[in-house]
Amino acid sequence: MNPVELILVLLATSVALAIGADRLRLPYPIVLVVGGVALAFGSGLPRVEIPPELVLVIFLPPLLFSAAWFTSWRDFAAHLRAISLLAIGLVVATTIGVAAVAHALIPGMPWPVAFVLGAIVSPPDAVAAAAVMQRLHVPQRLVTVLEGESLVNDATGLVAFQVALAAVGSGGFSASATVGRFAVVALGGIAFGLVVGWLVSHVHRRLDDFLIETVISVITAYVAYIPAEHLGVSGVLATVAAGGFLGWRNPRLFSPLTRLRSRSVWSVLLFLFNSLVFILIGLELAATSDLVTGDATGQLLGWCAAIAGATIGIRLLWVPIVMYLPYRIRRAIRREPGSPAVGKGTVVVAWTAMRGIVSLALALALPRTLADGSPFPHRDLLILLVFAVIVVTLLGQGLLLAPLIRVLGFVDDGAAASQERDGLLRGTERALDRLTEIDNTSIIVPWLVERLRATYEEPRSSAGTRERARRSRVPADGRRPARVPAPAGAADRRRARRRGRDAQPRRDLRGCPAQAAAGSRSRGAAAAALNIVTEASSRQSAGELGTSRRSRR
Numbered sequence: 001m002n003p004v005e006l007i008l009v010l011l012a013t014s015v016a017l018a019i020g021a022d023r024l025r026l027p028y029p030i031v032l033v034v035g036g037v038a039l040a041f042g043s044g045l046p047r048v049e050i051p052p053e054l055v056l057v058i059f060l061p062p063l064l065f066s067a068a069w070f071t072s073w074r075d076f077a078a079h080l081r082a083i084s085l086l087a088i089g090l091v092v093a094t095t096i097g098v099a100a101v102a103h104a105l106i107p108g109m110p111w112p113v114a115f116v117l118g119a120i121v122s123p124p125d126a127v128a129a130a131a132v133m134q135r136l137h138v139p140q141r142l143v144t145v146l147e148g149e150s151l152v153n154d155a156t157g158l159v160a161f162q163v164a165l166a167a168v169g170s171g172g173f174s175a176s177a178t179v180g181r182f183a184v185v186a187l188g189g190i191a192f193g194l195v196v197g198w199l200v201s202h203v204h205r206r207l208d209d210f211l212i213e214t215v216i217s218v219i220t221a222y223v224a225y226i227p228a229e230h231l232g233v234s235g236v237l238a239t240v241a242a243g244g245f246l247g248w249r250n251p252r253l254f255s256p257l258t259r260l261r262s263r264s265v266w267s268v269l270l271f272l273f274n275s276l277v278f279i280l281i282g283l284e285l286a287a288t289s290d291l292v293t294g295d296a297t298g299q300l301l302g303w304c305a306a307i308a309g310a311t312i313g314i315r316l317l318w319v320p321i322v323m324y325l326p327y328r329i330r331r332a333i334r335r336e337p338g339s340p341a342v343g344k345g346t347v348v349v350a351w352t353a354m355r356g357i358v359s360l361a362l363a364l365a366l367p368r369t370l371a372d373g374s375p376f377p378h379r380d381l382l383i384l385l386v387f388a389v390i391v392v393t394l395l396g397q398g399l400l401l402a403p404l405i406r407v408l409g410f411v412d413d414g415a416a417a418s419q420e421r422d423g424l425l426r427g428t429e430r431a432l433d434r435l436t437e438i439d440n441t442s443i444i445v446p447w448l449v450e451r452l453r454a455t456y457e458e459p460r461s462s463a464g465t466r467e468r469a470r471r472s473r474v475p476a477d478g479r480r481p482a483r484v485p486a487p488a489g490a491a492d493r494r495r496a497r498r499r500g501r502d503a504q505p506r507r508d509l510r511g512c513p514a515q516a517a518a519g520s521r522s523r524g525a526a527a528a529a530l531n532i533v534t535e536a537s538s539r540q541s542a543g544e545l546g547t548s549r550r551s552r553r
Helices: 003-024 028-042 052-069 073-078 080-105 111-121 127-136 140-170 175-205 210-231 235-248 256-292 297-333 340-351 357-364 379-408 415-441 446-473 490-511 513-521 523-552
Strands: none
Touching: 003 028, 003 256, 028 256, 028 379, 052 140, 052 210, 052 235, 052 256, 052 357, 073 080, 073 140, 073 235, 080 111, 080 140, 080 297, 111 140, 111 297, 111 357, 111 379, 127 140, 127 379, 140 175, 140 235, 140 340, 140 357, 175 210, 175 235, 210 235, 210 256, 256 357, 297 340, 297 379, 340 379, 357 379, 415 446
């Protein structure tokens, strides 16, 4: 089987597994992991040999760039403290804790190799967690915190991985040198990524073609990553910085229609990349099957359980102590009661420790040999341990996350729906402003302007009334607000107004020949004006809806 045929088989398998995951109502990464294990041990597919130095270059740039591109930076800034404690503090703590456990349990594992293992398993992945939470309608703030953590902790874990790899190659580990190298690599990567984002934004500003702009967006991920790696700075942070800058400038650089189309393209690309990595790690695992045979099987299973337990346990301790305990202390000092919703959110965040795509890619990216030609120490064992952590967290914590949320009794706080209503209102206001501009130019007859204005005034007034009523009725405990009914007689008024609109043009045209002639001459202009107004409203609404759904995801 040639490589092209093998890739097509893997893609077809991933699509079939994704369909099965949808039917079973399970996050597709969980099903892909099971499929990868089945392919590794129960199929006759050949082992896939991917050069380790190409794994990060092929898979990581688009994944990181898209995550930064579609991040809602407004929500990110609102939860910056929680995201920083999870994405930086917890990643460093997990790296150190897992390295200490591995160094103590596994004979002959040096500290640099142990830190490589800790860095690989340190960043959680929010793909499976976000899929479960969106289906169960948990409060939007939890999804925002977990997705923001996933964005930043990928960068933190990858920089720690690169520093640990350099320590393995040099044969030593120095805390002061590591901190200094970490700072140089991180700051240099961020600066380079911002420069790339600024340059690409000027290119986008001069374009108005969906196809070309989408291709440039995909290429930008690699343009930021590859040169940064050659310059000796973090290509990961460069990619995240470039994607974040362009995502922040997104509404000013692209039309709403282009943003919606590009989101569809990115969704397909991300699914393909995620699916291939999950399947490929299963085939790569076949190379480690020799490790789990013989007398050392029990010992290996014990090591896998210890590393997975340390990865989960560190998060279960960190979140309540570092994040929830200070909140309770502040409340006690102010003599204020604590909110039960905060405690429930702490439990969910502490339990959400699933590992995924980044850990898989880093495991595949481990070099087979060092610079001097010697084999990389414990490479097959590291891959086995990483895969064990992924399987335990995805299948164990991932499958139990939905029952846990149901037991805690979460309800949607309505933040996503409120943002969606705000987007629709802003789109309606833009359409009304455009109508006023058209009315001042006398392009269309006055009665047609009034008809269109009434079409947009009614939804704006009713939506504004519902939103004000919803905000005034939100209880302190965060329960679901009561549905606000439409004002009495609104349907009758709409029907009467519609009958009046339909009758008004015919009456005017019949009663005044001059106006009939003017209406006949302006019929094409009126249709064009209607299209302009409709397009203005739909584009603005689509842009705001895209912002809302991006923050929701």
